[in-house]
Amino acid sequence: MITCCKAGVEVLTSPLLETPHGFSTRLGGVSAGIFASLNLGHRRGDDPDNVRENYRRFCAATGTDVRGIVMTNQVHGDVVKVVTGADVKPDLLAPTPFEADGLATNVPGVTLCIFSADCIPILLFDPVKRAVAAVHAGWRGTAAAIAAAAAETMAREYGSDRLDIRAAIGPGIGPCCFETDGDVPAAMETALGSLAAPFMTRTGAGERWRVDLKAINAAILERSGLSGGHIDVSRDCTCCQHDRFWSHRFTKGERGSQAAVIMLARP
Numbered sequence: 001m002i003t004c005c006k007a008g009v010e011v012l013t014s015p016l017l018e019t020p021h022g023f024s025t026r027l028g029g030v031s032a033g034i035f036a037s038l039n040l041g042h043r044r045g046d047d048p049d050n051v052r053e054n055y056r057r058f059c060a061a062t063g064t065d066v067r068g069i070v071m072t073n074q075v076h077g078d079v080v081k082v083v084t085g086a087d088v089k090p091d092l093l094a095p096t097p098f099e100a101d102g103l104a105t106n107v108p109g110v111t112l113c114i115f116s117a118d119c120i121p122i123l124l125f126d127p128v129k130r131a132v133a134a135v136h137a138g139w140r141g142t143a144a145a146i147a148a149a150a151a152e153t154m155a156r157e158y159g160s161d162r163l164d165i166r167a168a169i170g171p172g173i174g175p176c177c178f179e180t181d182g183d184v185p186a187a188m189e190t191a192l193g194s195l196a197a198p199f200m201t202r203t204g205a206g207e208r209w210r211v212d213l214k215a216i217n218a219a220i221l222e223r224s225g226l227s228g229g230h231i232d233v234s235r236d237c238t239c240c241q242h243d244r245f246w247s248h249r250f251t252k253g254e255r256g257s258q259a260a261v262i263m264l265a266r267p
Contacts, residue, residue, distance in 0.1 A: 001168070001234045006061040009038065010244075013062070014168035014232040017125045019132065021262035022062030023170035023234070025244050029054040031256060039246075039256025041115060042071075042093050046256065052092055064111040064263040066092070071113050072100045074136045078144035080104055080153045083112070101141050104133040104153045108264040117246040118238050120172035120213050121260035122147050124154065126165050131158040132262045137217055139184050143191040147217045148224035162225030167232070170260050171245055174237035175199070175212040178249075185209050188216065195219050 001012050001023075009028030013021060029038030031050040038054050039046050059066035070087045073096050080102030088110060089096070103112040112134040114121055119138040126132070133150040135141070147167070154160040188196040188211070199212040199219070218231050238245035238258075246255045 001232055007057065009057045009061040011058070011061050012170060012234060012236070014123070016166040016230060016232045017123060017168050017262065018127060019125050019262065019264055020063035021123050021125070021168070022058070022064070023121060023260045024058050024258045026246050026256060026258070027244060028057060028061070034251070034254050035256040040259035041257030044256060048093055055092055058259065059111065059261065062261055064261045065109055066111070068109045068111045068263065069113050070103055070105070070110055071096050072098060072103055074101050074115060075099045076138045076140040077101050078141060078146045078149050080133065080135070080146065080149045082153065082157050083110065085110055101137070102133060102135040102146055102150045102153070104131065104150060104157065106131040106158050106264065108266040111261050111263040113259050113261050115257045115259055116170070116172060117248045117255055117257050118173040120217055121170040121258070122150070122217060123168045123170070123260055123262045124150055124165055125262065126154055126158065126160040128164040129158045129160045130264055131160055132264055134260060134262050137213065139187070139211065139213060142213050142216055142220070143187045145192065145220050147220050151221065151224045151226060163227055165226055166230045167221050167226060169214050169217055169231065169233045171234045171236040171238050171258070172214060173239045173247070173249060174214070175201070175210040176237055177239035178211050178213060179203060179208050180211055182209060184211055192216070192220070195223060
């Protein structure tokens with residue numbers, strides 16, 4: 001994962017995804033107070049004009065089209081919605097009419113946008129069939145294997161060969177900070193069998209668990225048919241680096257949001 005700064009906006013990109021894309025940080029925007037400074041959460045109470053300017057800056061930094069954004073109401077599920085130009089928001093802050101935690105398209109100029117603030121953002125790109133997807137994977141979405149659902153959607157809808165798909169797993173909470181009770185490991189084991197076991201460890205006291213959601217999502221993508229060499233994983237923990245990223249856990253919910261965007265370039 002590469003970190004760069006364009007016009008004061010810090011973004012992360014992956015060399016595997018040779019199409020306009022990026023993962024935001026909280027740096028380089030105009031919002032104030034608990035939203036300072038690059039808040040991209042449009043329903044968290046921030047000044048609408050600040051949110052619009054933050055999107056203008058972020059999309060300019062990533063080379064994506066702010067006029068072509070498709071968003072979704074995220075509900076921690078496993079639904080991946082296929083979208084086209086008809087789903088582009090008429091206004092950036094207009095209500096979103098559907099619920100899903102993943103988006104996929106093969107339409108150039110459509111900017112897929114998902115949100116996170118500890119959950120795991122994942123972007124996928126097929127350079128052969130020319131298709132992209134964006135996924136929000138909290139622990140529930142991870143257990144539901146939404147990353148694999150995105151790859152399956154690309155294969156079904158666009159004829160993608162999973163060996164051609166590239167994936168970038170962006171900044172999210174790491175096992176250093178994601179300490180949980182036994183319900184999360186139990187859900188992972190029930191849904192994923194032994195796949196997740198190597199990435200969940202008991203704490204010293206033995207009553208709590210540390211879970212590596214990024215590693216589990218990478219394993220899910222490999223099991224679904226992607227090449228391990230085609231999966232890029234950010235090392236950044238949003239909770240550890242709460243001065244650089246939005247962290248729901250650290251702020252106890254008083255926060256803005258990161259966004260991850262991806263777009264097929266127009267011919």
